[in-house]
Amino acid sequence: MEKINKKLMDVSDSLKLLDKTVSSNTKAISELTDKFDLLEQYFKKNFLRFLGIAENNDEDLVEIIVSLINNTLKVPCANQDIDYTFRVSKLTQADNTRAVLVNFVSNIKRTQVFNSRKLLKGTNLSVYEDLTRKRYDLLKEAKKRIWHGPQMVKYF
Incomplete structure (x- = not known):
């Protein structure tokens, strides 16, 4: 025992x-x-995600993005301000577009573009920060709690 x-x-x-x-x-x-x-x-940190940009077979994404930034967002931008651009995710049948990731050479230019995104209101275009999956899920949950939580406050 x-x-x-x-x-x-x-x-x-x-x-x-x-x-x-x-x-x-x-x-x-x-x-x-x-x-x-x-x-x-x-x-x-230098990336932005553009949504709603129509897709063409022979597109020059840098030119499209620079034109959008200069003309719609009213931020002076040249090709040299962008390091590279590419489309991400799968092509959806609904709107036939994929998100465009833009890597800016400087964080200053990226911040100027991001801060002017309110000028896109009323268009089918939008600009978001490129977040990690963890931070994106956290942001989504925070937005859900703001709009649907018990302490919801809406300002009009």
């Missing part, structure tokens, strides 16, 4: 040690996930 109790205590001690290890690893994974999200968002 004493042997069984000793073995049981040994197994119990091993289990406690494994629980501590799992808890420590879970905490480390959570911290690393947060750091990775921070690094990914830092990488995206």
Whole structure:
């Protein structure tokens, strides 16, 4: 009987040690996930996501974006202000467009364009920050709580 109790205590001690290890690893994974999200968002700091831009086979996205920024958003912009552009996601049948990601050379120009996005009101175009999945889901949840939560306040 004493042997069984000793073995049981040994197994119990091993289990406690494994629980501590799992808890420590879970905490480390959570911290690393947060750091990775921070690094990914830092990488995206000069990106903006444009929605509603019609798609053509022989399009020059840089020219289209520069024209949109200059003419519609009223922000002076040249081709040299944009590092690169590309379309993302799958082509949908509903509107036949895909989002355009634009990487600006400087964060200053990106911020000017982002701050002038209110000039797109009433058009089918929109501009959003390029967020990580975690931050996008958090923003979506915050908007949902603002509009549908118990403390909802709408200003008109």
